[in-house]
Amino acid sequence: MPDLNPITAWRRMLAAPNDSRGKMLAMAFLVSAASALAVSSAAVLLGPRLDSNRAAERQARLEALLADLPALADLLAETGADGLDIVVADLETGTRADVDPSAFDPEALDEEQISALPPEEDIAGIGTRPDLAQFYVARDGSDIAAVILPVYGQGYQSVIRGYLALEGDLNTVAGLTITEQGETPGLGANIESPSWQAQWPGTQLLGPDGEIRVAVVRGGAQNEYEVDAITGATRTSNGVQNMVRFWIGPEGFGPVLDALGEGRL
Amino acid sequence: MTSSLSHITGPILRDNPVTVQILGICSALAVTTSMTTAATMCVALTGVLVAASGVISLIRRHIPGQIRLILQITIIAALVIVADLLLQAYAFAISERLSIFVSLIVTNCIVLGRAEAFAMSHPPFPSMLDALGNGLGYSAVLLIVAFARELFGQGTLFGATVFQTVTDGGWYEPWSFMLLAPSAFVLLGLLVWAIRAWQTAQAEPDPTPVRAEGETP
Numbered sequence: 381m382p383d384l385n386p387i388t389a390w391r392r393m394l395a396a397p398n399d400s401r402g403k404m405l406a407m408a409f410l411v412s413a414a415s416a417l418a419v420s421s422a423a424v425l426l427g428p429r430l431d432s433n434r435a436a437e438r439q440a441r442l443e444a445l446l447a448d449l450p451a452l453a454d455l456l457a458e459t460g461a462d463g464l465d466i467v468v469a470d471l472e473t474g475t476r477a478d479v480d481p482s483a484f485d486p487e488a489l490d491e492e493q494i495s496a497l498p499p500e501e502d503i504a505g506i507g508t509r510p511d512l513a514q515f516y517v518a519r520d521g522s523d524i525a526a527v528i529l530p531v532y533g534q535g536y537q538s539v540i541r542g543y544l545a546l547e548g549d550l551n552t553v554a555g556l557t558i559t560e561q562g563e564t565p566g567l568g569a570n571i572e573s574p575s576w577q578a579q580w581p582g583t584q585l586l587g588p589d590g591e592i593r594v595a596v597v598r599g600g601a602q603n604e605y606e607v608d609a610i611t612g613a614t615r616t617s618n619g620v621q622n623m624v625r626f627w628i629g630p631e632g633f634g635p636v637l638d639a640l641g642e643g644r645l
Numbered sequence: 646m647t648s649s650l651s652h653i654t655g656p657i658l659r660d661n662p663v664t665v666q667i668l669g670i671c672s673a674l675a676v677t678t679s680m681t682t683a684a685t686m687c688v689a690l691t692g693v694l695v696a697a698s699g700v701i702s703l704i705r706r707h708i709p710g711q712i713r714l715i716l717q718i719t720i721i722a723a724l725v726i727v728a729d730l731l732l733q734a735y736a737f738a739i740s741e742r743l744s745i746f747v748s749l750i751v752t753n754c755i756v757l758g759r760a761e762a763f764a765m766s767h768p769p770f771p772s773m774l775d776a777l778g779n780g781l782g783y784s785a786v787l788l789i790v791a792f793a794r795e796l797f798g799q800g801t802l803f804g805a806t807v808f809q810t811v812t813d814g815g816w817y818e819p820w821s822f823m824l825l826a827p828s829a830f831v832l833l834g835l836l837v838w839a840i841r842a843w844q845t846a847q848a849e850p851d852p853t854p855v856r857a858e859g860e861t862p
Contacts, residue, residue, distance in 0.1 A: 419727060423730060
């Protein structure tokens with residue numbers, strides 16, 4: 381009958397010679413378990429604070445983006461931030477969803493409201509896409525002054541999140557801001573730098589036939605559809621390009637943008 | 646009492662981990678562009694160092710020799726993640742500016758060095774004092790370098806204007822070299838030189854002395 385009393389087993393473990401195999405395994409296990417416990421309890425206890433910090437950061441970046449849009453500055457000066465219409469839309473149909481925008485929580489969607497993306501359409505590398513998405517429309521009277529779309533996609537080693545602002549023609553980029561990324565510091569992380577983002581305003585998204593032409597290219601932008609990639613950060617640059625292409629495309633906000641252009645939304 | 650005090654004071658000047666052992670200079674270069682980031686980094690590193698030395702010293706008799714480095718790194722890494730999370734929760738703006746350098750405390754040679762050289766063979770209390778002393782020694786160097794870099798690079802200290810810069814209508818033309826990493830190398834070199842000129846015992850023998858013709862070693 382082996383001794384199963386945990387206290388004597390513990391004492392036996394402590395008394396065992398340090399280089400015995402059993403003690404080595406026991407110490408390795410105990411140290412990893414204690415470390416894992418410390419890290420996960422810190423993450424859980426601090427989680428709400430971290431989330432609210434990140435949300436505040438996102439809000440600040442959105443406000444900074446809005447403040448930088450020349451088309452919006454005058455409009456918002458007149459109407460204040462209330463001039464911004466928060467819309468929750470169904471991405472499949474491009475119609476307004478029957479949801480209160482102020483109570484909309486993208487984290488709390490049901491499983492039926494999230495679609496899996498087939499690999500050939502999933503250029504942004506995000507796997508699944510919610511059917512309902514929130515975005516912002518600024519109107520000047522009945523004309524659209526700007527549309528601000530939240531976008532995200534896989535970069536080189538992290539998920540990149542940001543906001544893409546379009547001018548009233550829904551084809552000219554008014555600005556791109558990155559709110560969250562964990563790319564290589566000094567290289568890919570430069571997508572957050574104002575000097576790189578400054579290339580985006582004025583970039584055209586679609587060619588004359590309506591095909592998506594916007595691109596992040598190496599070796600210098602040649603025309604109004606292109607933006608310079610960051611040297612040494614090809615995969616981050618491609619990630620941003622594919623993120624923008626995905627979210628203005630048919631699986632992203634494409635149907636919504638069509639509806640907006642036809643005045644249906 | 647005198648001996649426990651020497652655990653703290655020794656590493657600050659006589660056996661400073663940065664200027665004598667030339668450890669931990671990666672972060673000393675990276676976070677010293679401003680006093681705020683340098684001070685935050687100092688607090689984070691000292692906290693992790695003291696906690697890691699305490700924990701490792703507490704279980705030192707039961708750490709099997711063959712896996713001791715892995716166990717030490719596991720403990721240090723866990724503490725660094727906790728410190729990083731605490732910074733993100735309570736000092737979000739500064740943690741954004743420090744970016745990965747807090748996580749890189751794991752690879753800071755001072756932490757593993759003190760665990761291996763001191764905590765593994767001493768009781769918890771002296772180990773934590775030794776860790777505190779080394780943390781303060783690292784902090785002293787970081788703050789000196791950051792003081793010079795922020796003052797001459799931006800004309801400010803802790804973000805408060807000291808020299809009015811030309812762009813703000815003052816007289817001071819910021820020395821932008823101070824904001825680049827090489828300036829930290831130069832400052833660190835000058836600091837090491839100054840300390841070794843004063844504390845001559847710290848100077849190392851010249852490994853390649855120039856000899857007169859015909860002289861034999």
